[in-house]
Amino acid sequence: MAKSPERSDFRDRVRLVFAVSVVLGIGAVLFALPALGMPTLLGGVLAIASSPIVAWLERRGFARGFSVLLVTCVGAAVFAGVVTWGLAVLVKQWDGFSERFPVLFEQAVGRLRASEEVWRSKVAVFQSLHITDALLQAVSGSKAWAASNAARVMGDALVWTLLAPFVAFVLLKDGSLVLRQFYALIPNRYFEETVMVSSKILEALALYVRAKLLEGIVVGVICGVGLAAVGAPYAWVLALIAGVTNTIPYVGPIVGAVPALLIPLFDASQASLLWPILLVFLVANVIDSFLVFPLFVAQVVDLHPLVLIAVVMVGQSAYGVIGMLLSVPLAASAKVVGQELYAALLSRRMRARSN
């Protein structure tokens, strides 16, 4: 028995609301539970980064399942190797650093107080400021937080990085099946548009993630080579930090340079490295800003710089550093959805007028 058009309309709207609720519900759960959300996010990034390699293997005649398994195993082995090497280097350098840190810290505080006294005697407005005390207060607050949370955070980070390759494997192997299950919830009248919008969103996200990863690798390599060339200690660890933090829009390059610049500030014997280290980061960011970003990232995002800044600030206030990282791809996705919805509404209105 054919259903009445009104009943069909109502049923379709209920199905659409249900489908959207499922997506929003899953997003809310992942957002609220970092134990689930972070491995999923990292796994998603790994899946997007590995997808071109899987496609390359498929073009050479390998079955998709085998290609995904091979890429995941090789990727996991490389990742485990990098983590093992990084941990070994970090532990070795941390032992030396923690022994020298109290002396270096006292020296740095002494130099800051001396500089503060000089500026107070020259500029009247500085007399009411107590910059060194404020910094010491902030540092002691961070120390207390680190003492109570560092072990938990490191444990969480270790679990996330171990789970991420498994999540990446499942996403690469069966991600399209999950998407098809979602499409089965969409009513027919919205089906084609949903497929179109979701494919554009996924394409935009994939392009953005790959562009940012490439940008991070380029900046990291330039910083690593440059820091090693000028003789900076912990060159490749600092380069890794610079590459990772470069993915944060706008403030990322500054955040990435701070650990490297603290070395000559803390350690008087390394003071001569201040300007060379600054130059290395300047060169890396000039190459990034004028070459890598315009070529690979800017055309993917396609948002006005003011909009980007606002979006990053909203992301930061909502969810800190993770919010800043996620804000731009989410904004790019929202733009795609908005454009497609507008075009669909426009065509429906034109059709109604012609009828």
Place this chain on the structure above:
Amino acid sequence: MKPSPHFLFTDLFSRYKRSPLDEILSQNILFSTLSRRELRSLRGRVYERTYQPNEPVFEQGDRGFGMYIIAKGRVAIQTHAVEGELQVTTLGPGSFFGELALIDPENLRSARAIAQEPSVLIGFFKADLLDLLERQPDTGVKVLFQLATVLGQRLLESTEKINLLWGAKQGSPYYGEVA
């Protein structure tokens, strides 16, 4: 036609079984040159949708994103005319429509497609064709070549119809007034 259940490890090592969907796809001219292995990979890229009687598949003027193959049922193709809805044709199982959306970037549907009875349609979309071209370019090129053949045939048919209509008009007693 229920999709076969997928489980991580059995899917990795599963043996190929021909499904009814493969039969429908292999009989379609666009996929008629594909091997069994290629049809199997295509199976994971098409969408099976069920339509009720008088349920529109798409409206005239909608943006198109892919084509549909009729697995079961009948679909009427209609256009808006000054006099009202004009039924262009009715398609049955095995026929397909909307294939221009696979290659036209801003395709607007030139007609309305509406199911006349409970129908099962198989959708094949542009994103999946592009994915096929990226991951299995041999298969993708075969599909594109067949698509070009179909579009060329339709262009020839349209040209012949225009020639017939023009010839009929020239033979018409009212031709002089019209000219």
